[in-house]
Amino acid sequence: MKPEGVIVVGSITTDVTAFSRRLPHRGETVLGDDVTLVLGGKGANQAVAAARAGAPTWLVGCVGKDPFGEIALSALRSHGVALTEIRPVGDRTGVAHIRVDTSGENDIVMAPLANSDLNADMVDESIRAVRDKAGVLLLQLEIRTEVACHAAEAAARAGLTVVLDPAPAQPLPDRIWPHVTVVTPNESEAGALTGVEVVDDESAKRAAAWFLDRGVRHALITLGAAGALSVTAERTRRFPAYPVVPVDTTAAGDAFTGFLGAALAAGLDTGTAISRAMAAGALATTRPGASPSIPDRKAVDELVSSTPP
Numbered sequence: 362m363k364p365e366g367v368i369v370v371g372s373i374t375t376d377v378t379a380f381s382r383r384l385p386h387r388g389e390t391v392l393g394d395d396v397t398l399v400l401g402g403k404g405a406n407q408a409v410a411a412a413r414a415g416a417p418t419w420l421v422g423c424v425g426k427d428p429f430g431e432i433a434l435s436a437l438r439s440h441g442v443a444l445t446e447i448r449p450v451g452d453r454t455g456v457a458h459i460r461v462d463t464s465g466e467n468d469i470v471m472a473p474l475a476n477s478d479l480n481a482d483m484v485d486e487s488i489r490a491v492r493d494k495a496g497v498l499l500l501q502l503e504i505r506t507e508v509a510c511h512a513a514e515a516a517a518r519a520g521l522t523v524v525l526d527p528a529p530a531q532p533l534p535d536r537i538w539p540h541v542t543v544v545t546p547n548e549s550e551a552g553a554l555t556g557v558e559v560v561d562d563e564s565a566k567r568a569a570a571w572f573l574d575r576g577v578r579h580a581l582i583t584l585g586a587a588g589a590l591s592v593t594a595e596r597t598r599r600f601p602a603y604p605v606v607p608v609d610t611t612a613a614g615d616a617f618t619g620f621l622g623a624a625l626a627a628g629l630d631t632g633t634a635i636s637r638a639m640a641a642g643a644l645a646t647t648r649p650g651a652s653p654s655i656p657d658r659k660a661v662d663e664l665v666s667s668t669p670p
Contacts, residue, residue: 364492364493364494364495364496364626365416365417365495365496365626365627365628366416366417366418366419366491366494366495366496366497366626367408367411367416367417367418367419367495367496367497367498367499367619367622367623367626368418368419368421368446368487368488368491368495368497368498368499368516368521369404369407369408369411369418369419369420369421369422369498369499369619369622370404370421370422370479370484370487370498370499370500370504370508370509370512370516371402371403371404371405371407371408371420371421371422371499371500371501371503371504372402372403372404372405372422372455372471372473372476372501372503372504373400373402373404373405373420373422373423373424373433373437373447373454373455373475373476374400374401374402374405374429374433374454374455374456374457374471374476375398375399375400375401375429375432375433375454375455375456375457376397376398376399376400376401376402376456376457376459376611376650376651376652377396377397377398377456377457377458377459378396378397378398378399378459378460378461378611378649378650378651379393379395379396379458379459379460379461380393380394380395380396380397380460380461380462380609380649381393381394381460381461381462381463382394382462382463383462383463384460384462384466384468385460395649397649397650397653398432399432399436399650399651399652399653400432400433400436400437400651400652401457401459401611401612401651401652402422402433402455402457402471402476402503403501403502403503403526403528403614403615404420404421404422404499404501404503404504405420405422405433405436405437405442405652406612406615406616406619406651406652406655407499407501407526407615407618407619407622408420408437408440408442408499408619409436409437409440409442409619409652409655410612410615410616410617410618410619410620410623410641410655411499411619411620411622411623411626412440412441412442412619413440413441413619413655413656413657413658414619414620414623414624414637414641414657414658414661415623415627415658416622416623416626416627417443417494417495418441418442418443418623419442419443419445419446419487419491419494419495420437420442420443420444420446420447421446421447421479421483421484421487421512422446422447422448422476422479422504423447423448423449423450423475423476423478423479423483424447424448424449424450424454424455424475425449425450425451425452425453425454425455425474425475426449426450426451426452427452427453427454429453429454429456430449430454430475433454434447436652440652445490446483446487446490446491448478448479448483450475450478451474451475451478453474453475454474454475455471455472455473455474455475455476455503456471456472456474457469457470457471457472457651458470458471458472459611459651461609461611461649464607465607465608465609465610465646466610467609467610467611469611471503471529473503473504476503476504477504477505479504479505479508480508481507481508481511481512481515484508484511484512484515485511485515488512488515488516488519488521492519492520492521495521495626496521496522496625496626497521497522497523497524497622497623497625497626498512498513498516498521498522498523498524499524499526499618499619499622500512500513500523500524500525500526501525501526501527501528501618502526502527502528502529502530502531502533503528503529506531506533506534509525509533509537510533510534510536510537513525513537513540513541514536514537514540516540517539517540517541517542522542522543522625522626523540523541523542523543524541524542524543524544524545524618524621524622524625525537525541525543525544525545526544526545526546526614526615526618527544527545527546527550527554528546528547528550528614529550530546530549530550530553530554531553532554533554535575538572538575538576538577539575539576539577540576541572541576541577541578542577542578542579543577543578543579543580543581543621543625544572544577544579544580544581545581545582545583545614545617545618545621546568546580546582546583547582547583547584547585547614548560548565548582548583548584548585551565551568551569551582552568554568554571554572555567555568555571555572556571557571559582559584562590562599565582565584565590565592566590566592566597568580568582569582569590569592569597570592573592573593573594578593578594579591579592579593579631580592580593581621581635583614583617583642584602585602586602587602588600588601588602588639589602589635589639591631591635598632598635600635600636600639602639602643603639603640603643603644603664603668604643605643605644605646605647606647607646607647608646608647608648608649609646609648609649609650609654610645610646611650611651611654612645612650612651612652612654612655613642613643613645613646614642615645615651615655616638616641616642616644616645616654616655616656617638617639617641617642617645618638619641619655620637620638620640620641620642620661621634621635621637621638624637624638636665637661637665640656640661640664640665640668641655641656641661643664644656644660644661644664
């Protein structure tokens with residue numbers, strides 16, 4: 362049987378999130394309504410999502426030997442993420458400063474700190490440790506680019522399905538793309554990577570073609586309230602968004618990718634996996650915060666079953 366576990370290689374942070382009626386303009390101070398201190402980082406968020414989707418999940422990353430590291434590890438443990446591949450290094454855990462307005466829009470400043478210590482040897486060691494238990498590896502770009510590229514290559518060589526969420530968007534060497542099974546950019550990330558401004562289905566198809574031309578097997582471009590476009594060499598499919606009222610979009614992409622990885626690892630067909638991922642992403646926007654907003658499998662099941670195809 363194919364292993365049903367998920368390996369996530371990525372960032373771990375503690376998120377300091379301030380909520381206000383609107384985001385301040387340059388040089389302006391506004392009064393906020395609330396502040397939270399919770400687990401974050403795209404790697405950690407996707408690991409939480411995969412675990413809440415029901416997949417055995419290992420996170421490969423680094424934390425500092427500080428109170429923020431304790432907060433992160435405790436939260437990961439509570440969500441069922443395996444901690445065996447997390448290394449304590451240095452004195453400072455990564456921190457993300459997030460601002461969210463009442464419409465759910467946000468901006469983020471992320472200080473990697475301990476995340477910068479994750480290296481290729483650690484990735485290789487972790488893949489060897491759990492490769493017999495996992496079928497999918499999830500990647501993002503809040504770790505050093507060369508480490509992410511190495512992880513994609515090592516995972517592909519080990520026979521894993523590699524899912525890359527190219528966020529935050531940044532230039533990547535062409536050598537990474539043939540090792541990527543699925544790439545999941547949003548409109549702005551797709552535009553930054555391909556040079557195609559994504560404003561509709563036709564421009565999304567052109568951006569998707571850029572990825573396929575470089576060796577990616579499946580380009581899955583998320584379009585916010587407009588849904589998602591799935592493009593492979595064989596077919597193009599449009600997936601409508603689930604209708605929800607957004608409160609905070611911070612972890613929507615991470616919920617999407619984590620549930621997608623878990624569904625693929627479980628052997629679900631691609632269409633079902635995408636539908637579940639989109640439901641998870643939609644539900645994540647209805648609650649404030651990063652990891653606290655990620656839904657569980659039951660909530661996703663209910664949304665999928667209650668929404669006509």
